[in-house]
Amino acid sequence: MDLREKLLQSQERLNAVVTIIDKEESIGGPLKDIPVAIKDNYSTKGVLTTGGSEILDNYVPVYDAVLVERLKAAGADLVCKTTLDELGMGGTGTNFKKGPSKNPYDPERITGGSSAGSAALVGAHLLDYALGTDTGDSIRKPAAYCGCIGFKPTYGLLPRYGIIPYASSLDHAGFLTRTVDQSALLLSVLAGRDDRDLTSLKVEKEDYTKIDESLEGKVFGVIEEILDAKSDDLYKEKYLELLRRLEEKGAEIKYLSIDRKLLATILPVYNMIANCEATANHSNLDGVRFGHRVDGASLSDLMINSRTRGFGSLLKRRFVIGAYGLDDAHQEDLFRKAQRVRRLLVEEYKKGLDLCDAIILPTTDSIAPKIADLGPVKVDSDRELMDSHLILANLAGNPSLSLPLGFEDGMPISVNLSAKALDEKNLLGLAKGVEKLIDFASEEKEVNPWLI
DSSP states (O other): OOHHHHHHHTHHHHOOEEEEOOOOOOOOSTTTTOEEEEETTBOBTTBOOOTTOGGGTTOOOSSOOHHHHHHHHTTOEEEEEEOOSGGGOOSSSOOSTTOOOBOSSOTTBBOOSSSHHHHHHHHTTSOSEEEEEESSSTTHHHHHHHTSEEEEOSTTTSOOTTBOOSOTTTOEEEEEESSHHHHHHHHHHHOSOOTTOTTOOOOOOOOTTOOOOOOTTOEEEEEHHHHHTOOOHHHHHHHHHHHHHHHHTTOEEEEEOOOHHHHTTHHHHHHHHHHHHHHHHGGGOSSSSSSOOOOOSSHHHHHHHHHHHHSOHHHHHHHHHHHHHHSTTTTIIIIIHHHHHHHHHHHHHHHHHTTSSEEEEESSSSSOOBGGGOSSOOOOHHHHHHHHTTHHHHHHTOOEEEEEEEEETTEEEEEEEEOSTTOHHHHHHHHHHHHHHHOHHHHHHHHOTTTO
């Protein structure tokens, strides 16, 4: 059966596809004829690009995002656009205008978000490569829940031109794959400066497939306060067993410490900065210039009606918070203060990274929650810390990669590695060494319903 037909057939179980992309004439290149899925916040010329929002339900770009251009130039077969939380906001994969995306291991559970559809398709082995974006954990957490690799490179290493923004100082382009080698190949194709993105880094073209996977003599850092917040005992034990095996291979485990009160600011700092930047970024979605329009008696009424109808309730709440934080009367005490605390967090995080080759931590607190169990969250400082620690790499702009650790109750669990800025080769090498230690693929054959 043709892959595009398989993707359509998977919709009933996964709800991971927004639009099927017609196959283009094949050209040569390092990704020749390899299927790649594209998160639906990447502009695709002549192909519907909704951002998962009603307000963009009729938006068809006249240009490709730069990473889409590079995939095409490498010969990739772009097969579909994938679901996401509305405009990248939500974190569960359930905040999509056409309902929740579902976990490939158990359709009653979430995929995580916002790169929900990309993670579901890779986790289901329907394809091996998918683009995503990561503002707080939006590639790495869904990868963890769906049993695949999620990679967020250094801020600016992958240009963002043509990506619908969320929060400009936090947004990272990235991708999901099945293996570390695939991540290395895709990074080699996609990395590099693009002058249309002013945050894009000026770096030399590099072959990231040439990596050293040796673990001997490598130093892995563990932030004790974050590990202490881990509540799932079996998950924690498997993680600790991995640390023991790393030591057997000659690696050193170094325990690091960051003030617990400072770590508790991660989520509020992130929320304030992200909501303020999102409010500013999406002020152009007004029903006038492009996208969904709801008529009104005046221009003001038209914009109010379009935004009221076009945005979901979660986005409206975030925009209210963002507008409040940007207001002249509150900006110094809210937005600017969050930026200052961000700097303190980044400085402490980088001090830890200076002492090791990579920081290694459990990616999430637990397996993917059930969709039916989602709702108001009881305040729990430990759970909040475990759910937010991935944000540190976004606040700092450092490369971060999540890869499968094994299974618990038939669902994937994951470990996350983060390294110094522009240290992608080292990070990929360490991840490859860890991948070999874990041998996730052998376990997966007995658990993944798409392989049985």
